[in-house]
Amino acid sequence: MSAEKNLIELGLTLPPAPPRGGVYKPVLIDGKHCYVSGHGPYLGNGKSITGKVGKDLNEDEAKKAAQQVGLAILATLKEYLGSLDKIKRVIKTLGMVNATPEFEKHPYVINGYSELFAKIWGDENGVGVRSAVGMGSLPGNIAVEIEVLFELH
Amino acid sequence: MSAEKNLIELGLTLPPAPPRGGVYKPVLIDGKHCYVSGHGPYLGNGKSITGKVGKDLNEDEAKKAAQQVGLAILATLKEYLGSLDKIKRVIKTLGMVNATPEFEKHPYVINGYSELFAKIWGDENGVGVRSAVGMGSLPGNIAVEIEVLFELH
Amino acid sequence: MSAEKNLIELGLTLPPAPPRGGVYKPVLIDGKHCYVSGHGPYLGNGKSITGKVGKDLNEDEAKKAAQQVGLAILATLKEYLGSLDKIKRVIKTLGMVNATPEFEKHPYVINGYSELFAKIWGDENGVGVRSAVGMGSLPGNIAVEIEVLFELH
Numbered sequence: 229m230s231a232e233k234n235l236i237e238l239g240l241t242l243p244p245a246p247p248r249g250g251v252y253k254p255v256l257i258d259g260k261h262c263y264v265s266g267h268g269p270y271l272g273n274g275k276s277i278t279g280k281v282g283k284d285l286n287e288d289e290a291k292k293a294a295q296q297v298g299l300a301i302l303a304t305l306k307e308y309l310g311s312l313d314k315i316k317r318v319i320k321t322l323g324m325v326n327a328t329p330e331f332e333k334h335p336y337v338i339n340g341y342s343e344l345f346a347k348i349w350g351d352e353n354g355v356g357v358r359s360a361v362g363m364g365s366l367p368g369n370i371a372v373e374i375e376v377l378f379e380l381h
Numbered sequence: 382m383s384a385e386k387n388l389i390e391l392g393l394t395l396p397p398a399p400p401r402g403g404v405y406k407p408v409l410i411d412g413k414h415c416y417v418s419g420h421g422p423y424l425g426n427g428k429s430i431t432g433k434v435g436k437d438l439n440e441d442e443a444k445k446a447a448q449q450v451g452l453a454i455l456a457t458l459k460e461y462l463g464s465l466d467k468i469k470r471v472i473k474t475l476g477m478v479n480a481t482p483e484f485e486k487h488p489y490v491i492n493g494y495s496e497l498f499a500k501i502w503g504d505e506n507g508v509g510v511r512s513a514v515g516m517g518s519l520p521g522n523i524a525v526e527i528e529v530l531f532e533l534h
Numbered sequence: 535m536s537a538e539k540n541l542i543e544l545g546l547t548l549p550p551a552p553p554r555g556g557v558y559k560p561v562l563i564d565g566k567h568c569y570v571s572g573h574g575p576y577l578g579n580g581k582s583i584t585g586k587v588g589k590d591l592n593e594d595e596a597k598k599a600a601q602q603v604g605l606a607i608l609a610t611l612k613e614y615l616g617s618l619d620k621i622k623r624v625i626k627t628l629g630m631v632n633a634t635p636e637f638e639k640h641p642y643v644i645n646g647y648s649e650l651f652a653k654i655w656g657d658e659n660g661v662g663v664r665s666a667v668g669m670g671s672l673p674g675n676i677a678v679e680i681e682v683l684f685e686l687h
Contacts, residue, residue: 249641250641250642250644250645250648250664250666251645251648251649251652251661251664252627252648252661252662252663252664252666253661253662253663253664254663255663256625256626256662256663258625258685263625263626263662263663264663265663265664265665266664266665266666266667280635282518319409319411319416320409320416321405322665324665324667325518327517327518328517328518329433329517329518329670330518330522331518332518332520332521332522333520334518334519334520335402335403335520336403338403339403339404342403342404342405343404346404355404355405355406356405356406356409356416357405357406357407357408357409357416357417357418357528358403358404358405358406358418358419359418359419359475359477359526359528360403360405360419360520361419361477361516361518361519361520361526362516362517362518362519362670363516363517363667363668363669363670364482364515364516364517364633364634364635364668364669364670364671365517365588365631365633365634365635365636365637365638365640365667365668366640366667366668367638367639367640367641367666367667368638369636369638373665373667375663375665379411435671472562472564472569473562473569474558478671480670480671481670481671482586482670482671483671483675484671485671485673485674485675486673487671487672487673488555488556488673489556491556492556492557495556495557495558496557499557508557508558508559509558509559509562509569510558510559510560510561510562510569510570510571510681511556511557511558511559511571511572512571512572512628512630512679512681513556513558513572513673514572514630514669514671514672514673514679515669515670515671515672516669516670517635517668517669517670518670532564
């Protein structure tokens with residue numbers, strides 16, 4: 229099984245790797261570990277999916293935004309690693325939803341990202357530990373931000 | 382000193398390990414490191430301690446909720462590792478309180494969890510680095526969510 | 535290049551290392567990794583920079599608060615490690631801004647911290663992966679809280 233082949237079979241289009249939005253590295257390699265900075269639901273041309281989940285976006289729109297975050301992370305990985313096949317598995321994800329104080333379905337939203345990675349790297353290696361939580365605000369009012377730690381082959 | 386014996390001596394009752402609430406692994410082992418997904422204050426039978434801290438729960442009720450998160454994590458560890466004695470020490474904790482914007486006592490709340498782990502694994506090994514912070518919202522309106530990284534023997 | 539010399543050349547004054555605010559370790563060493571607990575913009579004498587960013591503080595005041603968090607972390611590192619020169623590089627930062635729900639400039643704010651560390655350890659080693667996000671509330675109403683993972687020499 230190849231992550232690159234799985235991506236092609238899914239028929240999903242990657243956005244360009246998001247431009248850097250501050251003083252940080254998008255990806256950092258530490259031995260067999262690959263850390264990825266917080267990513268938003270980047271669409272390309274400087275645009276992202278924005279809005280408060282529970283008010284401007286419903287849970288299904290937010291789930292699609294979380295999938296878009298996953299696609300943006302894949303774009304960054306391809307730019308920095310060359311191939312998604314260099315990733316062995318997902319270790320840890322922090323899924324952050326820009327939600328109203330009353331919103332309760334963060335896991336459902338972040339599943340949009342997790343289900344994508346499970347299709348790319350498989351149900352065993354594509355799924356790691358996770359927290360899915362609600363932030364008070366996010367940069368540029370993006371709907372979802374996700375950071376992730378991978379293990380490399 | 383045995384963590385399992387310490388748990389018995391404390392006389393506290395563990396809830397069942399919480400059911401999975403999304404696409405993630407409750408526990409992931411990476412060499413000598415044991416990552417645990419975000420846990421809530423699970424009571425069993427699908428129920429958890431819910432509400433906004435600073436409005437629906439006061440700081441002492443929230444501290445008890447944080448202790449309950451600790452008990453839920455212990456239940457998950459016993460299910461996945463077999464024994465709490467496989468844990469060498471706590472490395473890092475992210476303690477997330479579902480609080481009103483005005484709430485200020487997050488460290489006091491998360492101490493409910495940290496004091497429990499200090500009794501289970503001792504003041505040196507049961508205590509790691511920590512951030513105790515306030516979220517805008519949490520899944521199912523749970524009062525507290527905590528994720529943790531352990532080192533294994 | 536020496537981080538200690540860079541600090542002197544910057545002419546910035548470190549606060550005392552912040553007192554512990556709960557049951558946690560300020561610093562934990564795990565092999566070549568140095569974990570640092572969430573720090574606030576500590577000024578000394580029990581005082582920190584407080585207030586909601588976007589209401590009580592504007593983005594430039596908040597950026598200075600983020601720099602102050604960086605100085606407080608440096609103070610803690612010097613107390614626990616003896617010298618900043620024991621740090622090889624920044625791996626990962628979680629920058630948390632105590633912001634109004636409408637605030638959007640979290641990366642700009644956290645740059646106050648990241649630019650400081652880039653001056654201390656250099657543009658390559660002083661800059662790691664990062665998420666810069668908005669919290670619903672923070673302990674004692676501090677304006678910014680930051681946790682960080684370093685690699686040691």
